[in-house]
Amino acid sequence: MSADVLAANTRRVRDGREFRGKTCLIWTGSADSKGAPRYWDSSVYEEGARNSGHINVRRWVVAQVCDLADDEVAVVMCGNSLCLERDHLQRLTKAQAANRRNVKRRKEYAAEEIVEAIRAIIPPNYTENAGDIMKIHEILWGTPHPDKENQ
Structure with missing residues (x-):
């Protein structure tokens, strides 16, 4: 995945609602069954591997700013499951996200x-x-x- 793919598959919401001083950046590409943004990248596909080739876009955006451990997830805080605005995303452990x-x-x-x-x-x-x-x-x-x- 690249910044060009991100730019081509997002649009800025202009309805006046803001969270943390910024409007949402909405993913317009495909989503998984829970509504989270995902992207298919054949360069990371491994035959026989589960969910191989699918990239969790929210996790990818956060990983551009900081490292994510295996037990960490990128959680959207503004309530819009398709939002990719960095200021609307937070890094939490899986336990914190479940809580x-x-x-x-x-x-x-x-x-x-x-x-x-x-x-x-x-x-x-x-x-x-x-x-x-x-x-x-x-x-x-x-x-x-x-x-x-x-x-």
């Missing part, structure tokens, strides 16, 4: 529980009701609403 995924899943699950709890209080045809607002405050903050204490 990061698990923490993210726990946060998503907790958020879903909060949404379901709020939906249980507020019907679809909701009209503003101070009592409901106080219940929502108690769910979100775990304490009574300040106005409730004054009543």
Whole structure:
């Protein structure tokens, strides 16, 4: 893989969203089954070897700046799985990356529980009701609403 291949297979996102002060650099080439950028390079192909010839593009980009050990991975931090902007990539050990995924899943699950709890209080045809607002405050903050204490 080369810088020319990278330049020919990426485009800069211009939708105004930024992460760490830069917009995403999107891979427009092929991706693996998990949506990670990959590139086929016949010069690294070995007959009979598993995934031979496929290059993990994200790992290649990070390797241009620093060495990656076998137990390290290049993780995209901006949330866009096809992003190759160097400032959006971080080098983590496989254990750190797994922990990061698990923490993210726990946060998503907790958020879903909060949404379901709020939906249980507020019907679809909701009209503003101070009592409901106080219940929502108690769910979100775990304490009574300040106005409730004054009543």
